[in-house]
Amino acid sequence: MNNKKHKIKIAYIGGGSQNWAINLFKDLALCPYLKGEILLYDIDYPLAQRNVEKAGIIFHHSQSKTKFQVRAVKKLEDALKNANYVVISIFPGPIEMMASDLDIPKKYGIFQSVGDTTGPGGIMRALRSVPIYVDFAHKIVKYCPDSWVINYTNPMTLCTSTLYAAEPDIKAFGCCHEVFGTQYKLAKLVNKYLNVPQPDRKEIHLDIAGVNHFTFATEAKWNGIDLFPIIKQHISQKKFFSNRTSAALKRKKNGEWFTSDGLIAYDFFTRFGVLGAAGDRHLAEFVPWYLKSEKEIHRWGVVLTPSSYRIKSYYSARSKKNLLKTFKINELKHTSEEGVNQIMALLGIKNLDTNVNIPNKGQLADLPLGAVLETNAQFRKDSLKPVASKPLPTMLNSLVRHIIEVQKSTLKAAITRDKNLAFQAFLNDPLVNISTDKAWKMFNEMLEATKDMLPGWKI
């Protein structure tokens, strides 16, 4: 690492983001190797303007090690021109559509813990997102063809897949912090079972395989020590897998929507010998085993995030009152995101090996080439290359492959506006275990609820 500052230009699509954008500003502020400008584009321009103010506070913080010029722009093109990096974190559609993604299936007895990735809700969200991302892809290639594109939006796999489907030469990858949570969890086990101070989560080496939110650690090591025997020891504690309904009810009562005990991740370990490497709320949605009813999912300590919460928190973030509130930061701290580290690696400042979502070039040779997978990869100077993963256990691989096929058909249906194909994908989602006639009715209700975001469809 040399200490001259690299000058870069970042275009941020969804620049009004309350979470990802702020995190990026903080991590950039703490990075002494970078400087430059950030252009925020958002369909909600005032929200982007508000983030310009927040960025100002962050980059002027006493602990900030660099300065970035941050501006809001009204046209996507203006953000993209000559950008070196494009960051995307958007919300595809009005929040009411996310509510219908959750509430309509519920009427039909289909429960979703998140509803933004897979399941009926995830598929609808994908149908809305694909045309938006097709547009992004074309504009990125037109205005900043050499840029690297970092996607944070869900459904991660389908958003990233769309970029490649629309522009095969794009240099895009999807980032998700779920795996970091697994590393953190294992770092605690290292402390507990190996009698050493808890290591940094980055010291936990995982071999990652799967699709985003349905990822697995096929290998876990710390300092060369195999952690699988420790996991076995951990989960063989008496009552480890006991019924967590009362904990779940408490969480529900307290509105702790994102808390769980990681029981499902460990259940995968018990059943398949590899550790679930995403939160239980995500893992549960990819198989027909855990979400049969609200009661059933409570048994695993997981609660269903209600649509009412989603709506409330959405509007709260955008309320005049909150927008006017002073944004304050006492201590400037690194977030748990990796975007800035990735940018540094792509600039050649410091190599990075981490997990990422990119098209399959062989990293999992038993899965279709071209499908966007989450595995380990090497970030090097202007280079991102996947590392070959240990294959998943056969039966889990078959589940992942089926998910991939559902995603491929969803993407194709979204691009060609093919309602029949979209329904075939929908019907094949692992959560859709109802009669085909009921599924068809539900599908049509959902399409109806989301139709304003489906231009060109015959619904």
Place this chain on the structure above:
Amino acid sequence: MNNKKHKIKIAYIGGGSQNWAINLFKDLALCPYLKGEILLYDIDYPLAQRNVEKAGIIFHHSQSKTKFQVRAVKKLEDALKNANYVVISIFPGPIEMMASDLDIPKKYGIFQSVGDTTGPGGIMRALRSVPIYVDFAHKIVKYCPDSWVINYTNPMTLCTSTLYAAEPDIKAFGCCHEVFGTQYKLAKLVNKYLNVPQPDRKEIHLDIAGVNHFTFATEAKWNGIDLFPIIKQHISQKKFFSNRTSAALKRKKNGEWFTSDGLIAYDFFTRFGVLGAAGDRHLAEFVPWYLKSEKEIHRWGVVLTPSSYRIKSYYSARSKKNLLKTFKINELKHTSEEGVNQIMALLGIKNLDTNVNIPNKGQLADLPLGAVLETNAQFRKDSLKPVASKPLPTMLNSLVRHIIEVQKSTLKAAITRDKNLAFQAFLNDPLVNISTDKAWKMFNEMLEATKDMLPGWKI
């Protein structure tokens, strides 16, 4: 065709069969091109002896065009030595095990319309059958290595797969008449919609793709006329897909366990554009959509064959009274089976193009090579070659592929007696939509019930 009689030797494993064996005798009796001997082997020797008597009646019938010497033998080896054809139709395990295959899952809310092919019951039946078939394969290759092996036993795919897994050079194929039913159904539509006399079912050309009992006609023609538009017309009748609960309840009351309206086969046509080419009772078991409850399956006009019926009919066929009853045949008629036509084609007497279950050599290039598939094939003189099929629609193909993977893992688990792998396959069966802990409990109960047929397993 020349009219000299070919002399052949047939070994019949499961020679006490009340159905398949008798049908074979009848079709042989009506075939003027063949003569020779049939050796019946059965673990229930008296049952085989009884069939010797019945064969005598058939081959001495005034309409019989040939004679076969039929004998019962006590050792499999004695049947196999120098056989040209080996026919297998056995019942894997005591009938009480089939009862537990159905009744234990029912307790857990899993309903099966047949339970001999797929689903928890089909998997258990496979675990019992595989070691038996491994033994058959080795003995066949030892005692009659050049013979052709015709398998009628369910689970068809796994029994046939086992023969190839144990002896890759075996010349075996699985036969099933479900597709004939589809041809017959379409022959009736030809009559109805084209105003011509109902053609023979063999005149209906189907392009078949799938695995046994989960097969589809991707193309249907009569006399070069595409029948898909006719099917569309047929099912677009008002109320065609209406609720059939009352019909189902009637069937249940009357014990008409095998009757249905073919609604599910047509539902596949509606959803995926290809026609289900097996009975609804079978098709329903391969997807999670129709068998959610007894009520749900009744909606489609299908009834669940109860275990009590299975037990009763099993013992009835073997009751002293029935065994002593005189077996009478008024008119000797061709059955709907194709075994004799296949033998004739393999002898070079008359070419036959039909559907059959054999390992994938490319007939469905999107599915794993080596997996036993049901597609069209050419029977020629000492030759059986698959014809390349039209591929299945993508989403259906993905379902079939997942089934194939479950079958492969089941086979591997059965051969290696690997309980964990067997459970992974079990959990991935499309009917197993319950919590993993409950599934594990159910799996263990089922293993316990069937353990006498699982030698060498640690249960």
Place this chain on the structure above:
Amino acid sequence: MNNKKHKIKIAYIGGGSQNWAINLFKDLALCPYLKGEILLYDIDYPLAQRNVEKAGIIFHHSQSKTKFQVRAVKKLEDALKNANYVVISIFPGPIEMMASDLDIPKKYGIFQSVGDTTGPGGIMRALRSVPIYVDFAHKIVKYCPDSWVINYTNPMTLCTSTLYAAEPDIKAFGCCHEVFGTQYKLAKLVNKYLNVPQPDRKEIHLDIAGVNHFTFATEAKWNGIDLFPIIKQHISQKKFFSNRTSAALKRKKNGEWFTSDGLIAYDFFTRFGVLGAAGDRHLAEFVPWYLKSEKEIHRWGVVLTPSSYRIKSYYSARSKKNLLKTFKINELKHTSEEGVNQIMALLGIKNLDTNVNIPNKGQLADLPLGAVLETNAQFRKDSLKPVASKPLPTMLNSLVRHIIEVQKSTLKAAITRDKNLAFQAFLNDPLVNISTDKAWKMFNEMLEATKDMLPGWKI
């Protein structure tokens, strides 16, 4: 077979053909099941007109069993409109280009026995043919989208591949009689070694695998009898593989350019265990072993067809004198071509199983899907489906795969007019065993000689 005549319309592209067109007329005249019209299109209109006259003589012959209206048209569109069958047999480029295809490589020490399929000459011929076939494909799909297209032109594989590359839904196949010659040769062995009258060549069942002119019989049977032991016996005769230089020199002297002893086809049998199923002149051009020098190829009894002969016979066929000569047919006899049988099978009159060139759907699962292969196939009513072939021996399969890759790159280069890619293909042709700098020089000379047929290329 019913005896009513089917009315069909045939478009003939290359309607001035002196060989294929006349053969088609004869076979049609002898077919009592067909009637209709044939429209001849040729860039040499007078030649097509001349064939109208010849057709008149044939269809008015006393032995003719039907009548076809035959007309020459000046525009391709006029031939294609509403055609049921399209037959293509053209000559791609002036005959002088075929001369340069042979003579330029010769200067560089590269000898070709035919030069129309593979080798430097075959590649140049392909570069000329591809744009012509792209045009054919588009027009066929525009004017007669439901027609079946029969291609006779070489390079067979690349012409047929081009039709599918330009119009993936086209129903085209390539026909070649080389395999018939192998059947005929084996029929003679049957007579010689089995002491029976020589059977018709159609009674020889071959399992065919490869690409056109580099095809192999992986299985040969007559009446169920394996002919491979007979072939072994035949070629184990003393001096069977002895040096045939003197025979070759005699052939060269007498201008018997197409005669050989089939030694190379048998040499493949010796080396790889499968029988070459094309003429030695073709087989030799696909490997670097036989054509090192003229002397070397003479050792196998094969002579090089000289360019002078090609030019002479081309002009002779078109000479005024010959065109004015009266065309006479004493006895009307079936030719050895199969086009009419294929048409009858596609009409549903009589099923046909034969070898044909169509895209790989799995018929040879070890070779790339989509590549045009020569294997067995089923002609049925409006249906053509490949039969899965026995795989080629590994090392031969690898040779065929490499050829396929060369063909794919040639096709891509021809469509995109990519000189570098064309040269990479050229360099990888098995006959191009010279230094890359010399190969580049030769390649440029050949392009220069053929450039009038390469519109849009930068040469």
Place this chain on the structure above:
Amino acid sequence: MNNKKHKIKIAYIGGGSQNWAINLFKDLALCPYLKGEILLYDIDYPLAQRNVEKAGIIFHHSQSKTKFQVRAVKKLEDALKNANYVVISIFPGPIEMMASDLDIPKKYGIFQSVGDTTGPGGIMRALRSVPIYVDFAHKIVKYCPDSWVINYTNPMTLCTSTLYAAEPDIKAFGCCHEVFGTQYKLAKLVNKYLNVPQPDRKEIHLDIAGVNHFTFATEAKWNGIDLFPIIKQHISQKKFFSNRTSAALKRKKNGEWFTSDGLIAYDFFTRFGVLGAAGDRHLAEFVPWYLKSEKEIHRWGVVLTPSSYRIKSYYSARSKKNLLKTFKINELKHTSEEGVNQIMALLGIKNLDTNVNIPNKGQLADLPLGAVLETNAQFRKDSLKPVASKPLPTMLNSLVRHIIEVQKSTLKAAITRDKNLAFQAFLNDPLVNISTDKAWKMFNEMLEATKDMLPGWKI
């Protein structure tokens, strides 16, 4: 890196090695992080003893930073027991066999520049090596199943492949320094064209793809700068590719057998757009273009290493006089080998990304899974994982695939002692461009010459 010394045990097979073993001792001596013991096994025990002495001199050198106990053992088992690392560098067969590998083909007009990897000589050497390596594999897995195995012996691909064929769970990789030479060459270009001091060869990032000695850099970067434009500039110099015959003749005269101008590596760049990443002497042997005659290869500046030189240098190294000569080292310097860096990475001391030969898990998804390929890989603590490579240009990929198939057949033939299959592989080697009958004769002569090393073969 922590500074405590890791204690390891290394077993060295071929411990009498004059080159690889000494290099290893030197690099170990300069590594402050390791200590332990090295056990030398060699079929020539005195040679191993001699290396014990040399090791003593090295580890007692004033610049040595560590000590290793080095001993010679008489039984392979004694070396292997509890080894952590196994290094293999052997010479398969008496040197006279290498002479026949070169001289017999020469009689038939087949020229080889090295003859130890591919070509007729490489295949014979492989046939000799495979049984030896089968034995190594079994013993390694028996006596030190957790060890990492580093292979330096040629034919690299086939020796490494054999280890995996015999023991699929072995942890072996093949190392070759040819790519380092390419890095070094490019480092010089960086200096020349970018006006910066010549960087260390390790700073040149290459994306490597191919099989050992037929490897290509599909990407070359220094400090993020694409070096391909620089290569283009470099080779576009006037007369860059001019005839190098006079240089070659000089080299021949002076016995500079290993010198060349890298012209062939650049010629691949010109023809295929990727840079040959092995010496010209190796690259030339994988294609039929450069080695048509001695004159032809001289044109590229490459000389044929004569068998006489091989024999002389072999015996010279083993002469009593030389063995008695005092071994002296003035300055102890790092060699250009990477073995010690790999060991350090596998111990978790310092990560290493480099090129290596291991089975294909998807690193080149267009080539057969399982085939041993040379690509980049990550050495981490007890972990070696390939990085997905940029695919080779299509036509080059097809050449590599064919080589892989030849290697697979050679391996299979060597294990099953199948002479026919071995000949099929032999015939398909790109250098074997002679008549099949001559090739057969040559093959038999070569087998005869090497038969003492082919136990169990029927020759």
